[in-house]
Amino acid sequence: MLAIVGAALTVIVVIAAFAVDLGVQRVVRRDMQALADVVALDLAREIDGRTRAQLAAEGQQTSPSSALALSLVRNGDTIGDDLTVTVSWGAWDGETFDATVDPPSAVRVVASATTDFAFAPGEGSATRTAYAEADSTACYRLGSWAAAIRSGDSTLLGPLNSLLGLNLDLLSYRGIAGADLRLAQLAAEPRIGSETRLLSSPIAFGDLVQASIDALGKENSPTNSAAIQGLGVLLRASAGLPAVTVGRALSVGAGDSAALDTNMNVLDILAGSLAVANGRRALEIPNLQLGVPGIGNVSRTTLGVQQGLSLACGTPGSIESRATSSQLDGTLDVDFANLPSIGIDVLGLAKGTLQTTKATGSLAVQLGGATGELVSPPPVTCGDGTAGSPDTFTVRVATALASYRLTSDVRVQGKVQVGSGFLKVDALVDMTVRLTMGTGSGPTGTDVALSIPPNDTVPRQTGGNAVLLGAVVPQVLSSSVDVTLPLGLGISLGDLKAGIVDAVVADLTTGAGGFTTKTVGPLAANIDRYLVGPVARLLGLRLAGADVYAVNAVCANPRLTG
Numbered sequence: 001m002l003a004i005v006g007a008a009l010t011v012i013v014v015i016a017a018f019a020v021d022l023g024v025q026r027v028v029r030r031d032m033q034a035l036a037d038v039v040a041l042d043l044a045r046e047i048d049g050r051t052r053a054q055l056a057a058e059g060q061q062t063s064p065s066s067a068l069a070l071s072l073v074r075n076g077d078t079i080g081d082d083l084t085v086t087v088s089w090g091a092w093d094g095e096t097f098d099a100t101v102d103p104p105s106a107v108r109v110v111a112s113a114t115t116d117f118a119f120a121p122g123e124g125s126a127t128r129t130a131y132a133e134a135d136s137t138a139c140y141r142l143g144s145w146a147a148a149i150r151s152g153d154s155t156l157l158g159p160l161n162s163l164l165g166l167n168l169d170l171l172s173y174r175g176i177a178g179a180d181l182r183l184a185q186l187a188a189e190p191r192i193g194s195e196t197r198l199l200s201s202p203i204a205f206g207d208l209v210q211a212s213i214d215a216l217g218k219e220n221s222p223t224n225s226a227a228i229q230g231l232g233v234l235l236r237a238s239a240g241l242p243a244v245t246v247g248r249a250l251s252v253g254a255g256d257s258a259a260l261d262t263n264m265n266v267l268d269i270l271a272g273s274l275a276v277a278n279g280r281r282a283l284e285i286p287n288l289q290l291g292v293p294g295i296g297n298v299s300r301t302t303l304g305v306q307q308g309l310s311l312a313c314g315t316p317g318s319i320e321s322r323a324t325s326s327q328l329d330g331t332l333d334v335d336f337a338n339l340p341s342i343g344i345d346v347l348g349l350a351k352g353t354l355q356t357t358k359a360t361g362s363l364a365v366q367l368g369g370a371t372g373e374l375v376s377p378p379p380v381t382c383g384d385g386t387a388g389s390p391d392t393f394t395v396r397v398a399t400a401l402a403s404y405r406l407t408s409d410v411r412v413q414g415k416v417q418v419g420s421g422f423l424k425v426d427a428l429v430d431m432t433v434r435l436t437m438g439t440g441s442g443p444t445g446t447d448v449a450l451s452i453p454p455n456d457t458v459p460r461q462t463g464g465n466a467v468l469l470g471a472v473v474p475q476v477l478s479s480s481v482d483v484t485l486p487l488g489l490g491i492s493l494g495d496l497k498a499g500i501v502d503a504v505v506a507d508l509t510t511g512a513g514g515f516t517t518k519t520v521g522p523l524a525a526n527i528d529r530y531l532v533g534p535v536a537r538l539l540g541l542r543l544a545g546a547d548v549y550a551v552n553a554v555c556a557n558p559r560l561t562g
Helices: 001-044 052-059 067-074 145-149 154-164 170-177 183-188 197-200 205-219 221-238 246-250 266-278 495-511 514-540
Strands: 081-092 108-115 121-141 180-182 262-265 283-285 295-300 302-306 311-314 322-323 327-336 341-346 350-368 370-375 389-401 401-420 423-438 445-454 471-480 547-560
Touching: 001 067, 001 081, 001 108, 001 262, 001 495, 052 067, 052 081, 067 081, 081 283, 121 262, 121 370, 121 389, 145 246, 170 266, 170 322, 180 183, 180 205, 180 266, 183 197, 183 205, 205 221, 221 266, 221 401, 246 266, 246 311, 262 266, 311 322, 311 370, 311 547, 327 401, 327 514, 341 401, 341 495, 350 495, 350 514, 389 547, 401 495, 401 514, 423 514, 445 547, 471 495, 495 514
Parallel strands: none
Antiparallel strands: 081 108, 108 121, 121 311, 121 547, 180 262, 283 302, 295 327, 302 327, 322 370, 327 350, 341 350, 350 401, 370 389, 389 445, 401 423, 423 471
C-alpha cells in the first residue's frame, strides 16, 4: 500500500510541477498582452501628425525619456525576464499593418518575455501584439445663429420667431446669444444625465433650457445674468414645443472629445436643435407686389429657408464632421394682368398696335447651399494655443449653384398694317418673348485651412456677397408674322419680319411705358428689397460660400483596434 501511495504522490507532484510551470507561463502571456495594450494606448497619444521619422525616438526602449520607456516604468509590475518591447508606426486596417504609411495613424507594439520553469528543465516564453490608433477630431462652424443675432439687425426678430415657433423679443435673443456652455456641462446636469443621452436621445425642450440655466448658474459669472434672464423667458414660452436631439442638430457624434469640451454658443445649441425638431423651413416673404402695377395672382409666396447644421465635430471624413450652411430655395409663380399694348413702326412701312395677351412669370431662388467637411491630409494638428504654434485643420467647403432668377414669358398678338393705300395689307403677328433678370453663380468650392488662433474669432470667408438682379435679357421663344407683301413695297419679307420682332422686343425691354419699365423692373426691385436683402442679413448668406470658424481641435485620442 505504501508503495502505491508513494507512486501516486510522485505522479501528483510531477503533474503539479507542470501545472505550476504552465501557470506561470500563462501569467507571463497575460501580462505581455496587458503590457502591449497599455503601451500601445500610451504611444498612440503621440500620433499627432508627425512623420514616422519624427516619432521613431518615442518608440526606443533604451531611451529613458522616450514615451515607450516612460510607459514601461509606469507598468513595471509584469512577470517575466528578458522583457523586450518593439514598436512600429504605420496604419492598421483591422487585418494588415502597413509600416510604410507616413505620417502614421496607428502603432503596433510587440511585447515578449521569458520565464524559467521551476520544475521542468528549460524556460518558456510569451509574445503578444497590440494595435492602437489615434483619432484627431475638430469642430468648426459654418455661419451661426449667434453671429446673426449679434449683428443687432432688428429685421431678424420676426423671421427668427417664425422659424422657431417662439415669440421672444430681440433683447432675449441677444442675452442668450451672449453665453457659452460646454456640452459636457449640459450632460452633467441631472435633467440630462449623460453625454450619450444629450447627444443621442430626444430631450424635452424645457428640460434642455432648464439644464442650460442651471449650468450657467453654477459658473457664478455676472456676465451670464442676461442669458439666464433670456432663458427664463424662453422656458416660459417652451410649453408644447417638440423634444429635441442635440447631436442631430449640431452634427456631433456621442463621445466626441472635441465637441464635448468645446465652448458652444447657447443659442446655437437651443435654437439649432429646435429648428431641426420643428422642421421649420418656411419663411413668409411679404410685399413683393407692393406698388407694382400689372401683377395678378402670386402663388407659392413661401420660400424655403434652411438654417442647416451650423456646427460639426468629428474625425476627418466622418459623417459627424459635415455641416451645412444656410440656404434659401424655392419657386414663386406670378401671373401678370393689365398688360400694356405695344405700338410699332418699322421703317414707316409697318405700323400698328399689338396686344400683350398673356404673361406669366416665375422667380427661382437658390442661395447658399454650402456644405463643409473636415478633411485630411493635411492632418489635424494640435499646437500650444499660441500664434507661433496654433491648432490647424482643413475644411472642404463645397457649394451648390447659388443664384436667383426672375423670368417672364410674354405673348404678343395682333395685326400690323404693312404699306399704304392700294398697297396696304395686314400682317398677323404672334410671338412669345422671354424676359430674364438674374444673377450669376459663385465659385464651386475650396479647401479652407483653419488655425486656432486666429480663426476661432476671425472667420475664413468663401464666396461673395449676394448681388442684385441684373439687366433684362430678352429671348424670342417663338415668332410668327403671316403676311404676303405687295409688289413694289421695296422691302424684303425677311427684313420686315425681323424688324417687327425687333420692335416688339425693344418696346418690352426699353419702352418708357413698356412691360419691363412698368412691371418687371419694380417687381425685381421689390425682390431685392424684401427678399434677398432681409434674408441675406438674417442668415449671413454668401453666394456659393460661407463664413468658416475654427472652434476646437483635440489630437491623439487613443483606442485599441487589435
